[in-house]
Amino acid sequence: MNYSDRYLRQIANYSIVDVMLADVAVRIQLSPxxxxxxxxxxxxxxxxxxxxxxxxxxxxxxxxxxxxxxxxxxxxxxxxxxxxxxxxxxxxxxxxxxxxxxxxxxxxxxxxxxxxxxxxxxxxxxxxxxxxxxxxxxxxxxxxxxxxxxxxxxxxxxxxxxxxxxxxxxxxxxxxxxxxxxxxRTPPDEDFGTFFERRSLDYDRERAILSKRADAAPVPEQCPAYQKSRAVIALQLIKRWRNLAYDKRHGARRLPPSVLLAYYVATHANQTKSLAEELSFQVESMLAILGEAHNRGQKVSASNPTCKDDILTDRWPADLSDQAVFIRELTDFAVKLRRLRGEIALPEMQQILEDLFGEKPARSAVKDHVQRFGQDVGSTGSRFMPGKATIPAAVVGSAAAPSSVRSAPSHKFFGDHPDDLPKRR
Missing domain, CATH: 3.30.460.10 (Beta Polymerase, domain 2)
Structure with a gap:
C-alpha cells in the first residue's frame, strides 16, 4: 500500500467537508x-x-x-x-x-x-x-x-x-x-489529530519543494504541536473568518477578542463527532450566548476561569452596536456552514469556503482535493469532479459513516437583523 492509499483510507472516515475544512486550516496556520x-x-x-x-x-x-x-x-x-x-x-x-x-x-x-x-x-x-x-x-x-x-x-x-x-x-x-x-478542555483527538498532523507536515514539505529553498529546515516526521483537537481547529477557522469579515466590512471597529472566542470554544468543546459539526456547533453556541445577552439589552461579559478579575470583555464589546455587528456576522457564518454541510456541488462548496476563509487557502484546498482523487481514480476521476459533496465509495473503498452531534443552544437569529431582535424592557 503506498502513501496515497493510506491517506485515502484515513480520509474515508471523514466527509469531504471535514477534509476541506482541515486543509483550509492547514493553510492559514503557522506551518511547522x-x-x-x-x-x-x-x-x-x-x-x-x-x-x-x-x-x-x-x-x-x-x-x-x-x-x-x-x-x-x-x-x-x-x-x-x-x-x-x-x-x-x-x-x-x-x-x-x-x-x-x-x-x-x-x-x-x-x-x-x-x-x-x-x-x-x-x-x-x-x-x-x-x-x-x-x-x-x-x-x-x-x-x-x-x-x-x-x-x-x-x-x-x-x-x-x-x-x-x-x-x-x-x-x-x-x-x-x-x-x-x-x-x-481541548485535548487532541487521537485519530483526527494524527490526520491533521500529517496534513500539516505534508503541506509544509510541498511548500518547501515548490519554493526550492535550500536553507529551509527539514520538516520532522512527527510534530505533536500539530496533533490538534477538532475544537482547536474550529477556533482557528473562526478566528480566520472573523479577521476577514471585519477586514471587508468593519475595518474601523475593534475585533471581538481572540481570548473570548477561545473561552467560548473551550466551554463547548468535546460534544461533536466531526470537524464540520464542531465548527457549526461552536458558531451557533456563540450566537446563542450573544443573542441572549442582546435580547436583555446587555453586553456579553466573561472572565478568565483561572482569575475572575481578569475580564476577557474589558474592551469589547464597547456598546450594543459592536455586539449587534458580531451577531449579524455570526448569523451569516452559521447559515453558510449549514449550506456547506448540505448536498452541494464542489464549485458551490469552493465559493462558500472562499467567502468564509479567503480565496487563496480555499482554492488551494479544493485543488489539492481534486488532484488527489483525480490521480488515484485514474480514468474514472471525471465522475467526481463537480459532483455532490460526498466521497464515492469506489474511490476510497468504503463509505464514510454519518456521525451524531449534540444540538447547539437554540436561537432564532437566522434571517433576522440583530438590531431588530426583541429586547426585554
Missing part, C-alpha cells in the same frame, strides 16, 4: 517551518532583553507564550498575506505599584535598543505591549508583574497611551492559567 521561526524569534527577544546594556538586564523573571501561540491556534491575519501575531509575556521584577506608563516605556526601550541596533526600526509601541515586526510575523511582548501568593503567573498588566495620561491603569491577568485551562 514558520512555527520554528516563531520559536527562534521568541528566544532571541528573551536573550535580547537580558543583554548587558538592556535597562531590564537581570529583571526579567519569566518569559512565556500566551494567546494563540500558547494554545496552538495562531492563524494568518489577512486574506492577502501570511502575517501572524505571536503573543508573549515578560514577567518583570517591577513593584506592583509601578506606573503603567513607566512599565510599558521601559520594556519598549529595552526591546528597541540604541539607534542602529537590530530592533531599532522594527519595534512599535502599543497600548499594552511592544510589537517587534518581522517579515510575515509580529511578536507582541506584554510586560507583567507577578502577584505573589496567587495562582501561578497571576499578575498585573498595564494599559497606557502617552498622549492620554489620565487613562492609564493596571489590570489583573493570568494568560498562562487561561492557556492551561483551554488545553485541558
Amino acid at each position: 517551518t514558520d512555527y520554528q521561526l516563531a520559536v527562534d524569534h521568541y528566544h532571541a527577544i528573551n536573550e535580547w532583553l537580558e543583554r548587558d546594556d538592556s535597562p531590564l538586564k537581570g529583571h526579567v523573571s519569566d518569559f512565556y507564550p500566551q494567546g494563540g501561540f500558547a494554545i496552538g491556534a495562531t492563524v494568518a491575519r489577512h486574506s492577502t498575506d501570511n502575517e501572524f501575531d505571536i503573543d508573549v509575556m515578560a514577567d518583570i521584577a517591577y513593584r506592583l505599584d509601578v506606573d503603567p506608563e513607566d512599565a510599558l516605556a521601559t520594556l519598549h526601550a529595552a526591546i528597541r535598543g540604541e539607534r542602529g541596533s537590530r530592533y531599532w526600526l522594527k519595534t512599535d509601541r502599543k497600548t499594552r505591549c511592544s510589537t517587534v515586526n518581522y517579515d510575515g510575523m509580529h511578536l507582541d511582548v506584554t510586560p507583567t508583574v507577578r502577584i505573589v501568593g496567587t495562582l501561578d503567573k497571576t499578575g498585573l498588566i498595564f494599559h497606557s497611551k502617552p498622549e492620554e495620561p489620565w487613562a492609564k491603569k493596571s489590570l489583573f491577568a493570568n494568560p498562562h492559567g487561561f492557556a492551561q485551562w483551554f488545553i485541558a
